[in-house]
Amino acid sequence: MARMDVIGERDGWRCWLCDEVVDPDMSVNDGRGPSIDSLITERRAKKKSAGPPVERLAHRACNTGKGKVKPVVPWAEHLFVIDPAVILTSVERLSRKGGREVMARCPDEPDARQAAEWLVDRLSRLEPDLAVEADVEPGGGQFLLVLRTV
Ligand SMILES: [Zn+2]
Numbered sequence: 001m002a003r004m005d006v007i008g009e010r011d012g013w014r015c016w017l018c019d020e021v022v023d024p025d026m027s028v029n030d031g032r033g034p035s036i037d038s039l040i041t042e043r044r045a046k047k048k049s050a051g052p053p054v055e056r057l058a059h060r061a062c063n064t065g066k067g068k069v070k071p072v073v074p075w076a077e078h079l080f081v082i083d084p085a086v087i088l089t090s091v092e093r094l095s096r097k098g099g100r101e102v103m104a105r106c107p108d109e110p111d112a113r114q115a116a117e118w119l120v121d122r123l124s125r126l127e128p129d130l131a132v133e134a135d136v137e138p139g140g141g142q143f144l145l146v147l148r149t150v
Contacts, residue, residue, distance in 0.1 A: 008057050016056035031061035080111040091127050100148035112136040112143035
């Protein structure tokens, strides 16, 4: 259990995929119980020298297992976003080379600001080492949600 505790503490007892609380006292055989997910990104899979996979806390039911299920970090349902980017793909690109990524379009500015706030907060847990800010930029009668490294 020691390894689980270390990873659980580091991840704040939240599931890295669904962002909901994981109960450390729940049975590891329960779908909502704690488990350790090994994130092997496409970049790491191609490059053998990239080191061991990153271990993250996940619910047993959310765990992507041994690459059987592609990990997906969902956007929150309450957000009003059009053409949302695949969060993990964008985060991986930003981690690798920095810069900026258009993450979504929103019909109005308050929606875009809400989505921007949510995304920065979400990424602070998903990828704590990646320093990003979100900008809202008007364009084409809509508002673009842009993530950039700082
Ligand atoms: Zn989960």
